[in-house]
Amino acid sequence: MDETVGLVLAALERQDWDTLKPLLHPYLHWTDRSGKTIRGRTQVLARLREAAPTGQPAHHELRDAQIYRWKEA
Numbered sequence: 001m002d003e004t005v006g007l008v009l010a011a012l013e014r015q016d017w018d019t020l021k022p023l024l025h026p027y028l029h030w031t032d033r034s035g036k037t038i039r040g041r042t043q044v045l046a047r048l049r050e051a052a053p054t055g056q057p058a059h060h061e062l063r064d065a066q067i068y069r070w071k072e073a
Helices: 003-014 017-023 041-050
Strands: 024-031 037-039 057-063 066-072
Touching: 003 017, 003 057, 003 066, 017 024, 017 041, 017 066, 024 041, 037 041
Parallel strands: 024 066
Antiparallel strands: 024 037, 057 066
């Protein structure tokens, strides 16, 4: 597992939004299990506060050492 993914999963588990925010790229693309894609760190953080995923992503992409794309497994 990529170190950044591990940090994101740990922050999600603790609901530590202050730690999570800098790990996410401002232009993040987050695709949930249903296939819906949410764009932008602010929008993704709002969604994660309601229903955070558990477990590793099916796919992820880093940009500038931040999560740029995340596809839930």
